[in-house]
Amino acid sequence: MPAADAASVETMAGPAAAGAPRRLVLALLGLYGAAALAALPFAARPGPEVTAITPLFVATVLITEVATGFLVLVRFEATRRWSLLLLGAACLFAGLMAVLHLLTFPGAILPGRSMLGMPQAAAWTFLLWMGGYAGLALAAVAAAAFAPGWRVAPAQVRRHGLWAVALVAGLVLGCGLLVTGRVAALPPLMLGQAWTPLNAGMTYGEMVAVAAAILLSLAGAGRRDPIFLWLGLALSALLVANLLSLAGGARYSLGWSLGRLSWAVSASVLFLFFMGQFLRQQQALARAKATLEERVAARTAELTQALGQRDLLLREVYHRVENNLQIVDSLIHAEARPVTDPAALEGFARLRQRVFTLGQAHQQLMRSADLRYFDIAPFLEELVAEIRRAALPGCTVEVLADPVAVDLDFAIPLGLIVTELVAQAVRQEGVGRVAVAFRREAGDAARLTVSDDGPAAPGDLAAGNRLIAGLTRQLGGRIGITREGGTRIGIDLPIPEAA
Incomplete structure (x- = not known):
């Protein structure tokens, strides 16, 4: 003893x-x-x-x-x-x-x-x-x-x-x-x-x-x-x-x-x-158990209150970040008004899309239950819906995403990749349909696919886009490009363990 x-x-x-x-x-x-x-x-x-x-x-x-x-x-x-x-x-x-x-x-x-x-x-x-x-x-x-x-x-x-x-x-x-x-x-x-x-x-x-x-x-x-x-x-x-x-x-x-x-x-x-x-x-022992249960209940109430306050604070932080990103977007838009050069205007447009991606990620997290993870499917749908507005007439964009819980570290790079690839595809002449798919595969792996039916080769643009390549490496993924009646870009990604 x-x-x-x-x-x-x-x-x-x-x-x-x-x-x-x-x-x-x-x-x-x-x-x-x-x-x-x-x-x-x-x-x-x-x-x-x-x-x-x-x-x-x-x-x-x-x-x-x-x-x-x-x-x-x-x-x-x-x-x-x-x-x-x-x-x-x-x-x-x-x-x-x-x-x-x-x-x-x-x-x-x-x-x-x-x-x-x-x-x-x-x-x-x-x-x-x-x-x-x-x-x-x-x-x-x-x-x-x-x-x-x-x-x-x-x-x-x-x-x-x-x-x-x-x-x-x-x-x-x-x-x-x-x-x-x-x-x-x-x-x-x-x-x-x-x-x-x-x-x-x-x-x-x-x-x-x-x-x-x-x-x-x-x-x-x-x-x-x-x-x-x-x-x-x-x-x-x-x-x-x-x-x-x-x-x-x-x-x-x-x-x-x-x-x-x-x-x-x-x-x-x-x-x-x-x-x-x-x-x-x-x-x-019974008295000690009762006392312990009372203390545990009181401590649980304190922790619950503290957790509620933390959640409230985090939601406020995410809300303010989103508001600040909206202000940044407004400033970019204001700076772009007097510009007449088409290449500069396209650069401003891409920048605003990226800012929108960041703001949308914080908005999804602010709506989530635990303020750590959120479902990737509605996030991708919101991104594609925004990009669809800039598509050429007659071009449709579809999204099929499995419900996968992700955090900001995964969602933001993935959202920027989707934004870049879809934005490139919808601006190509002859593209009538763009499809975005995010599927969970065996184990802790997923595959992002962006495909179109146009004669151009946005895949070549993707392969040469240093931003997409860098974001893919950040997520530990691999890019593959195929052409069959259009261009198909596939990126294999490991899903974070916490997700």
Whole structure:
């Protein structure tokens, strides 16, 4: 995990985070202790021999402890703290030992007998279960209280987690082999349904370890990480479970049954803690999502407004350029009035046509939706319609253009080429028809064709026109001229990728 993420986990698990639930945990401890004291006088009363209580108890412990163990190990991967690695191992051990307890408990699965081991196996399993969990939990709390900075190297985190799971599984397997294969060599812990003094003594010893872990959780570790604060509540419920069970003195007594219920509660505390954290994180995520959506909506509105203003500004710029070109055209026209030389007048006419081409390109762009691209077809039609006015009588001009989106860098050179070629053709004697075609071909290519049916050779003029040749090179095109019943000029052009 990146350092920033680990820091956020530490912040969430720091003193500020632990301070809020501390009063709640202490209040729950008080209520739980009061309930346990109220139940103690009735603990020795015999209760109903309900064998189903053990499978239900084991299923609860197995599910909650194993799930909690893996959740703690996930937290360990984020923080790399040894205390969480030990706590995760403790939870996994408690969950897996529950299965061994179910297999060795008489009547839990098979009527009147256990699946594995002799009658004493269940009592030894219970003590090993309790002792192993208490020892690992005490080690985790001690590490959190006295060595909070004790961490695993980043490169070793996953390996240590896998080793912890493997060692816990091996420890549970070893306990199973002991209670099923060597239980006859062990001192008895049960006399009928009652506990032996050895059983009680060992249980009291384990309870001392649990009590020490509770004190360390509430006094030290819980102030640094709320998970250990809630672990103190879980261990308190486990301590109550053993007190009630000892006070009951035998299986299926009221204290024994309440003890199992209390242990199930103990196993669920940390699981509920993680579920509570998940709920809070989801709520925080929902709030953050709502806030982000509000900010995105506000920013989108700002950008939309800015984009609208930009479009308005661009349209105004294009409009002013068009107006300025119209002014230039008017100035050229005014300068041409006193001129009588036919060659000069033709030069003025060609110049005005080129200015018109530039203005028409800006006008088309001003009308477009995105102010970047416009359709070439109406642009060519407008150009040819203007040139048609200067055609000799009897000459017709046709335009066939595919709809292709182009920008100014493509449209202006192409428009000037069309203007030059068509203007040359319509002024030729004997030309009755001029055709302009712009067709899109395979891939990103197009072909411009200007043809006429006259006897003259405007193609020769085109080939020698430096303006047309230069504009064609600018567009990356190639010129070809053929003659069949007239002159046909073809220019192959690559269409810009953006188009």
